[in-house]
Amino acid sequence: MVKEFKGYYLPGSLEDVEKSLEIEERKLEDAVILVPRVNPEQIKKIVSGLKENREKISAMSAEEIADIYDNVSQKWKNNDYDKKKAALQYLPELTGLSPELIEYFQFRSIYKINNKTIKFLSDLKLNEDIFKDFVNIKPTDTYLRAYAGMFDKLNLKKYAENKKDIRLVTYITPSNVPGFIESLGIFLGNIVKASVLIKTPTVQPLFAPLFAESVSEASPILGETITVIPWKGGDEKIEDTIFRNSDVVSVVSGTDTALSVKQRIDRLNKEGYNIKGCYHGGKFGVDLIAGEMATREVAGLAAIDGIGYEGYMCASPAFGFFVEKGGKNSPEKFAEMMAEEGGKIAKAIPQRNYFKKLRDRKMAELIASDVDGCKIFTSPEQDFAVLYEPVPTLKSIGQNRLIRVMPVDRIEDIIPRFMPWKEYLQTAGIAIPDDRLLKIADKMGKVGFSNLRIVGTVPLPRLGEAWDGNFPVYEFYIPDSVHWVSINAGNMEKEITELHRLKEKLVDNGVFGLDDLVSMN
Numbered sequence: 001m002v003k004e005f006k007g008y009y010l011p012g013s014l015e016d017v018e019k020s021l022e023i024e025e026r027k028l029e030d031a032v033i034l035v036p037r038v039n040p041e042q043i044k045k046i047v048s049g050l051k052e053n054r055e056k057i058s059a060m061s062a063e064e065i066a067d068i069y070d071n072v073s074q075k076w077k078n079n080d081y082d083k084k085k086a087a088l089q090y091l092p093e094l095t096g097l098s099p100e101l102i103e104y105f106q107f108r109s110i111y112k113i114n115n116k117t118i119k120f121l122s123d124l125k126l127n128e129d130i131f132k133d134f135v136n137i138k139p140t141d142t143y144l145r146a147y148a149g150m151f152d153k154l155n156l157k158k159y160a161e162n163k164k165d166i167r168l169v170t171y172i173t174p175s176n177v178p179g180f181i182e183s184l185g186i187f188l189g190n191i192v193k194a195s196v197l198i199k200t201p202t203v204q205p206l207f208a209p210l211f212a213e214s215v216s217e218a219s220p221i222l223g224e225t226i227t228v229i230p231w232k233g234g235d236e237k238i239e240d241t242i243f244r245n246s247d248v249v250s251v252v253s254g255t256d257t258a259l260s261v262k263q264r265i266d267r268l269n270k271e272g273y274n275i276k277g278c279y280h281g282g283k284f285g286v287d288l289i290a291g292e293m294a295t296r297e298v299a300g301l302a303a304i305d306g307i308g309y310e311g312y313m314c315a316s317p318a319f320g321f322f323v324e325k326g327g328k329n330s331p332e333k334f335a336e337m338m339a340e341e342g343g344k345i346a347k348a349i350p351q352r353n354y355f356k357k358l359r360d361r362k363m364a365e366l367i368a369s370d371v372d373g374c375k376i377f378t379s380p381e382q383d384f385a386v387l388y389e390p391v392p393t394l395k396s397i398g399q400n401r402l403i404r405v406m407p408v409d410r411i412e413d414i415i416p417r418f419m420p421w422k423e424y425l426q427t428a429g430i431a432i433p434d435d436r437l438l439k440i441a442d443k444m445g446k447v448g449f450s451n452l453r454i455v456g457t458v459p460l461p462r463l464g465e466a467w468d469g470n471f472p473v474y475e476f477y478i479p480d481s482v483h484w485v486s487i488n489a490g491n492m493e494k495e496i497t498e499l500h501r502l503k504e505k506l507v508d509n510g511v512f513g514l515d516d517l518v519s520m521n
Helices: 012-020 040-056 062-077 082-095 099-111 115-122 150-161 180-191 207-218 236-245 255-270 296-311 331-348 353-369 411-424 434-447 492-509
Strands: 003-006 022-027 031-037 135-137 142-147 168-172 195-199 226-228 248-252 276-280 284-289 321-324 375-378 385-388 402-408 425-431 451-454 483-487
Touching: 003 082, 003 207, 012 040, 040 168, 040 195, 040 236, 062 082, 062 099, 062 115, 062 180, 062 207, 082 099, 082 207, 099 180, 099 296, 115 180, 142 434, 168 180, 168 236, 180 195, 180 207, 180 226, 180 248, 207 226, 236 255, 248 255, 255 276, 284 296, 284 411, 296 331, 296 425, 296 492, 321 331, 321 411, 331 375, 331 385, 331 402, 331 492, 353 375, 353 385, 353 402, 402 411, 411 425, 411 434, 425 434, 425 492, 434 483, 434 492, 451 492
Parallel strands: 003 031, 168 195, 168 248, 195 226, 248 276, 284 321, 284 425, 321 402, 385 402, 425 451, 451 483
Antiparallel strands: 022 031, 135 142, 142 483, 375 385
């Protein structure tokens, strides 16, 4: 018997809408996804129903909502959970990513949706010291700083103290990080006690409905506040109805889509609507390795950063890995060690053929070009490659496990060169001694970086970090003119030691053989 999965989720109160949907069957290897075609009239009923259902959670406490999502997170940790098994079986077919990669990066991010973090985000209070220096945010194990002018500082205080009532949050989600943004959007909407409408990516309409069903299992009341539905992007009849009825519209997508939606939200706001737009377009990342930390242990963690989502996450170090000269190992030797360590990790987190072919094609181009001084290091089984370039360049081409390593005299020297890319900067993986970190972090924040993550954790967002220069939950309420920067490291050497220990266990036992990998980050 062919298994059927819904490529949508509607609460029980919208059963009449569900019955009226026109359904198309999308075939998988031994299953089908039922993908609906929604029309403007159905969308009107959906948004109206969600706004009514929102009243069902307005009286719920933050503790209740946190406990429910903690329960959902625990379910997804269980490898025998039926929805997780279905996701791991069919997401590889839909995305080209291996089950091990999906478990290690996507699902471990879901595991962090826990009681402690949700309680913190639902009652967020930040004092004015945040504008002066990096402040330790203990509930999320991060350091946070905000950059703003005097007017924006006053505005931040005003908006934080007088949060508007949010009834409906709409998320338009991307295909490059399958499932992560959908689950993030659902719970961020719920912790501000709003209903949530999720537009799934065309490539992968499977995961968000499964996650929404998990929430409904844990709490039928919260389940009534969620809808997951696909529609053709740019359909103004559908989208204008959704946007007009949304208090917040968050777009996580390519830059063109984000700009297009922004223009339409701006137009609607000029017509008298009050919609807060949150725009997360295409971004790129980098890894910065201090000479003192150019060790084999750090090379292995850096390889994890390059493997995450095959380099297509906004945080991925597509710009490359910049390694200081004069350290424990030369930048060229660091590149060689990365290739060796990357090969070990690739056995635990294998790459599927689609991305292998892309890497092989790019490697053939590089070999044919024969640039002076460049060297290509490959792992023994040719499943991870590192290009060493003696002259640093800024090109966002480090995907498909073909990694670029370049030397710099000092990390501080390369930072100003990113200024022309300011609008496209997001995350930097860092291996920098604590006594240098905060000064370098300040320089990076002023250039445009928003997330500094300890090497080995770049593709593993931590709830409570900045996001594209904004801050989760706060971005629903305040203007985007405040630039937020976060650091997810406290004691650099201690954390690198622990991350290396867990990386070794990953290599030895594989992704599904580790109980404590959730703590890694």
